Amino acid sequence: MLAFLWLTPLKFMKKMISRRNMLLGLTATAGGLAGLGAFKTFNEPGASQPDIIKKEGLSEPTGQMTYRINKNSSDKVSLLGFGCMRYPVMPGEKSPRSPNINEREAQALIDYAFAHGVNYFDTAWGYHNGASQIFTGSALKRYPRDKFFLATKMPSYLKPSLAQAKEIFATQLRNCQVEYFDYYLLHTLSTVANYQETYEREGVLDYLLEEKKQGRIRNLGWSFHGDAPMLEYVLSRDIPWDFGMIQINYHDLWHKYEPNPNIKRNTPEPAPVPWMFEKMVASGLPLIIMEPLLGGRLARLNHKAVNILQSARPQDSAAAWAFRYVAGLPNILTILSGMTYMEHLQENLQTFSPFEPLSAAEEDVLKKSLQAFINTDNIRCTTCGYCMPCPYGVDIPAVFRHHNNCLDDDLVPRGVRSAEYEEARHAYLASLARKVPELATASHCTGCGQCLPKCPQFIDIPKEMAALGKLIHGLREV
Numbered sequence: 001m002l003a004f005l006w007l008t009p010l011k012f013m014k015k016m017i018s019r020r021n022m023l024l025g026l027t028a029t030a031g032g033l034a035g036l037g038a039f040k041t042f043n044e045p046g047a048s049q050p051d052i053i054k055k056e057g058l059s060e061p062t063g064q065m066t067y068r069i070n071k072n073s074s075d076k077v078s079l080l081g082f083g084c085m086r087y088p089v090m091p092g093e094k095s096p097r098s099p100n101i102n103e104r105e106a107q108a109l110i111d112y113a114f115a116h117g118v119n120y121f122d123t124a125w126g127y128h129n130g131a132s133q134i135f136t137g138s139a140l141k142r143y144p145r146d147k148f149f150l151a152t153k154m155p156s157y158l159k160p161s162l163a164q165a166k167e168i169f170a171t172q173l174r175n176c177q178v179e180y181f182d183y184y185l186l187h188t189l190s191t192v193a194n195y196q197e198t199y200e201r202e203g204v205l206d207y208l209l210e211e212k213k214q215g216r217i218r219n220l221g222w223s224f225h226g227d228a229p230m231l232e233y234v235l236s237r238d239i240p241w242d243f244g245m246i247q248i249n250y251h252d253l254w255h256k257y258e259p260n261p262n263i264k265r266n267t268p269e270p271a272p273v274p275w276m277f278e279k280m281v282a283s284g285l286p287l288i289i290m291e292p293l294l295g296g297r298l299a300r301l302n303h304k305a306v307n308i309l310q311s312a313r314p315q316d317s318a319a320a321w322a323f324r325y326v327a328g329l330p331n332i333l334t335i336l337s338g339m340t341y342m343e344h345l346q347e348n349l350q351t352f353s354p355f356e357p358l359s360a361a362e363e364d365v366l367k368k369s370l371q372a373f374i375n376t377d378n379i380r381c382t383t384c385g386y387c388m389p390c391p392y393g394v395d396i397p398a399v400f401r402h403h404n405n406c407l408d409d410d411l412v413p414r415g416v417r418s419a420e421y422e423e424a425r426h427a428y429l430a431s432l433a434r435k436v437p438e439l440a441t442a443s444h445c446t447g448c449g450q451c452l453p454k455c456p457q458f459i460d461i462p463k464e465m466a467a468l469g470k471l472i473h474g475l476r477e478v
């Protein structure tokens with residue numbers, strides 16, 4: 001039985017808002033956050049995907065998808081890949097990662113994506129608590145096996161023994177109803193010590209290489225969320241890796257991450273992104289990209305940044321700019337997007353059908369927009385939810401997302417003497433009350449540290465929580 005390996009459902013559900021509406025909303029409302037409740041979302045009762053397609057009158061680019069050829073396998077892969085970690089869930093579900101996938105709506109997404117040229121589908125052992133693999137397998141079953149590429153991953157974070165790894169792999173084939181995986185990843189490589197313990201000590205990597213020899217894995221690679229020594233180590237092994245999956249977006253490439261000087265970290269330092277990307281390009285490996293929108297943050301910029309982009313291309317969303325930048329980088333095979341709503345999918349299809357690289361002038365515009373958006377205090381949380389559940393009920397991703405959004409919208413009070421202090425204080429606390437249940441706020445973190453080793457971004461969660469708890473306490477005290 002593999003029940004011990006399953007994750008527990010997360011205890012939160014953030015109302016999802018379309019990138020298009022989010023962008024328009026931010027442009028149209030003075031406070032940014034104030035008007036968001038008014039937008040209709042796909043999960044609302046009564047909203048069906050066909051209704052939304054009709055209502056929005058979106059064009060449907062067919063036969064125009066841009067493809068890239070994997071030089072190692074000659075796979076012709078769609079530049080837009082479908083990330084299967086954010087399927088729509090049933091109404092009333094508290095967590096967007098619940099195993100209770102809304103299969104009717106999720107199937108409509110897969111079918112629409114497939115019909116418009118998307119052929120790369122990326123699932124994983126832990127997505128939707130294991131339900132993603134099962135659903136993705138059954139959703140793709142209606143298509144010829146040689147017409148799509150299916151990727152899944154060995155859950156490194158569970159540190160499986162060799163016997164467990166074999167059982168996991170066999171279960172994955174069974175759950176996905178396939179005889180082979182096109183792309184198979186060692187999930188979330190973090191540190192050399194973890195890698196050696198998981199993949200080298202008991203021979204799990206040798207086993208996966210054997211599966212490749214047997215044809216049950218067509219391309220073997222890994223996803224990287226680690227420190228610099230980890231990347232050096234994995235690239236220096238004499239192993240015929242077929243691809244690498246990395247986190248890249250224009251924010252992380254152009255803006256040097258400076259850790260919060262007030263927080264002494266207990267976690268390793270993530271590899272610097274420009275250095276990491278350079279190493280990956282030099283390796284020659286085809287690259288699969290995750291987090292092109294930095295956990296959605298690059299799809300909801302602040303007013304100033306949005307205005308800069310819109311003055312250059314009024315019809316394009318902030319997300320489209322972010323995708324176009326990443327797609328123009330070298331060695332990119334496919335870019336993953338976790339699409340919960342039909343409007344996300346349609347918007348992304350428009351961006352990639354066909355893909356149009358940023359011109360030099362547009363790249364300058366994007367840099368200017370980033371300058372208007374950049375905030376050095378933000379917490380590098382991508383809201384992936386791997387750190388959950390917190391035994392004390394803290395909704396970690398929701399707390400961080402709320403704080404980052406407030407930073408983006410200039411709603412974090414800067415000092416009691418500033419003219420905007422009272423307004424910002426009120427806005428911050430009001431939005432906190434709306435977005436994070438009282439019992440799930442930073443103030444309830446006990447600093448137990450259970451979340452610490454689970455964060456692929458190496459965020460020192462207890463310390464960040466302590467700092468936010470202090471901030472909130474201060475705001476309430478005034």
Ligand code: SF4
Binds near residue numbers: 391392396447451
């Ligand atoms: S350190 Fe805080 S946020 Fe992390 S698991 Fe413990 S109580 Fe929850």
Ligand code: SF4
Binds near residue numbers: 381382397454455458
């Ligand atoms: S704190 Fe880390 S693990 Fe938790 S949601 Fe954010 S990025 Fe993911």
